[in-house]
Amino acid sequence: MGRATFTYEETGYFLRVKLKGDIDHHSAVAIRSGMDSLLYKIRPRRLYLDLSGVDFMDSSGLGLIMGRYALMKEIGGDVVVCDPCPGVDRVIKLAGLDKLVRIERSKTDAAGQDKPRSRRVRKEVLK
Amino acid sequence: MKSNKFNAKVVNKMQLKLPSLSVNEGMARAAVAAFVSQLDPTATELADIKCAVSEAVTNCIVHGYRDSVGYVRMTVKLCEGRIVRIEIADKGCGIADVKQARQPLFTTDAAGERSGMGFTVMESFTDGVRVSSKLGKGTTVTMIKVLADLDLT
Numbered sequence: 001m002g003r004a005t006f007t008y009e010e011t012g013y014f015l016r017v018k019l020k021g022d023i024d025h026h027s028a029v030a031i032r033s034g035m036d037s038l039l040y041k042i043r044p045r046r047l048y049l050d051l052s053g054v055d056f057m058d059s060s061g062l063g064l065i066m067g068r069y070a071l072m073k074e075i076g077g078d079v080v081v082c083d084p085c086p087g088v089d090r091v092i093k094l095a096g097l098d099k100l101v102r103i104e105r106s107k108t109d110a111a112g113q114d115k116p117r118s119r120r121v122r123k124e125v126l127k
Numbered sequence: 128m129k130s131n132k133f134n135a136k137v138v139n140k141m142q143l144k145l146p147s148l149s150v151n152e153g154m155a156r157a158a159v160a161a162f163v164s165q166l167d168p169t170a171t172e173l174a175d176i177k178c179a180v181s182e183a184v185t186n187c188i189v190h191g192y193r194d195s196v197g198y199v200r201m202t203v204k205l206c207e208g209r210i211v212r213i214e215i216a217d218k219g220c221g222i223a224d225v226k227q228a229r230q231p232l233f234t235t236d237a238a239g240e241r242s243g244m245g246f247t248v249m250e251s252f253t254d255g256v257r258v259s260s261k262l263g264k265g266t267t268v269t270m271i272k273v274l275a276d277l278d279l280t
């Protein structure tokens with residue numbers, strides 16, 4: 001409860017972060033710090049935020065996405081949100097976040113175009 | 128009656144009192160969802176309620192008890208006409224200007240990566256929100272969700 005984990009995958013200039021669990025104020029704190037150290041280290045051109053494993057998100061998740069959007073802008077990249085479930089999608093649209101970041105609806109679209117050059121999969125488990 | 132949804136007759140009731148620890152946000156959502164489930168809400172209705180509750184409880188924790196730990200009190204009433212009435216209260220700092228606070232994107236905590244969308248979520252995902260607040264005394268948010276009639280065929 002109120003726990004979330006993420007895994008990530010680095011593919012060339014792209015970083016794909018797959019979130020799992022509930023995103024609320026409690027879990028967002030740990031996700032944010034874990035993700036930011038990764039972003040500063042890897043400095044990707046694009047951050048794919050895969051939300052397919054997230055079945056609950058409130059406005060804290062909006063803050064989380066908007067904050068990563070700002071950080072990616074700072075390091076010269078952008079954010080793409082992938083596969084939000086209907087409930088999460090409603091929260092995103094309510095805030096008009098779909099006008100700020102691109103939303104991709106199918107997994108094959110997300111990282112499929114560019115063939116991976118290096119592929120490293122790591123798992124980060126957060127308390 | 129729908130016009131009287133804030134005062135509908137109470138059939139069942141649950142009360143919960145939790146310290147303002149962020150770990151309790153998930154607990155509050157889950158408890159309300161479990162209690163409301165006896166009315167067989169749709170998945171969407173339940174998701175709406177969970178999100179609205181999460182917003183109100185988080186506000187108590189993040190804003191109301193910004194510099195302290197206090198109790199968040201939650202009362203859920205199931206009323207006649209499939210009306211769910213949820214009251215979430217803190218005895219924290221209170222809101223100086225409620226009308227301003229309810230505006231979309233208004234936040235006093237931009238540094239904490241808040242989007243200022245909490246009240247907007249509550250308003251969009253429920254059928255009525257009332258906020259009463261007094262500086263230095265605390266805040267009570269009352270939300271109404273009217274569940275669609277059960278299809279008994």
Ligand SMILES: Nc1ncnc2c1ncn2[C@@H]1O[C@H](COP(=O)(O)OP(=O)(O)OP(=O)(O)O)[C@@H](O)[C@H]1O
Binds near residue numbers: 191192240246
């Ligand atoms: N229980 C409360 N006690 C004191 N102030 C509150 C309370 N609830 C809300 N507020 C005030 O109202 C403002 C707007 O609340 P709202 O939930 O809409 O946005 P937020 O909490 O700032 O951001 P978000 O909910 O998107 O993370 C808050 O920034 C805060 O100043």
Ligand SMILES: [Mg+2]
Binds near residue numbers: 059182244
């Ligand atoms: Mg809020």
